[in-house]
Amino acid sequence: MIEQSTSRSTSTLNHPHTWVVAAEIVVDDSVARVADFRGSFRTKVEQRIDALDTYCRACRRLYADVAKSDCDAAIDNRHLIGGDQSVRAKLKMPALPPPGAKLVPGGKFTRYGLKAYVSGVSRPPV
Secondary structure (H helix, E strand, O other): OOOOOOOOOOOOOOOOOEEEEEOOOOHHHHHHHHHHHHHHOOOOOOOEEEHHHHHHHHOOOOOHHHHOOHHHHHOHHHHHHHOOOOEEEEEEEOOOOOOOOOOOOOOOOOOOOOHHHHOOOOOOOO
């Protein structure tokens, strides 16, 4: 058996990443039409594609940041929902009006239909 030495690290992770590359490919009109209709298209053989980002499909973190660590999404999905919810800051409630304050109702206005258009609520600015 012959062992080959490579410069790449062959570390084994318990929870490996699924790497994907975000790319931008310039295509002509006919390929764009097919890609829009089918959601996919075929490229030319040996076409060079510029990579914009390389990241893990599951945990959505960049390759350079987490290449040597386990995939967090394979363990749990706390990183996608803002961390551990038991230690996250609670929602701040709006302050109550001071005692003795009187709330005055505002006017009514319509956001839909002809009245809204005439009053300028749904009309684009000029």
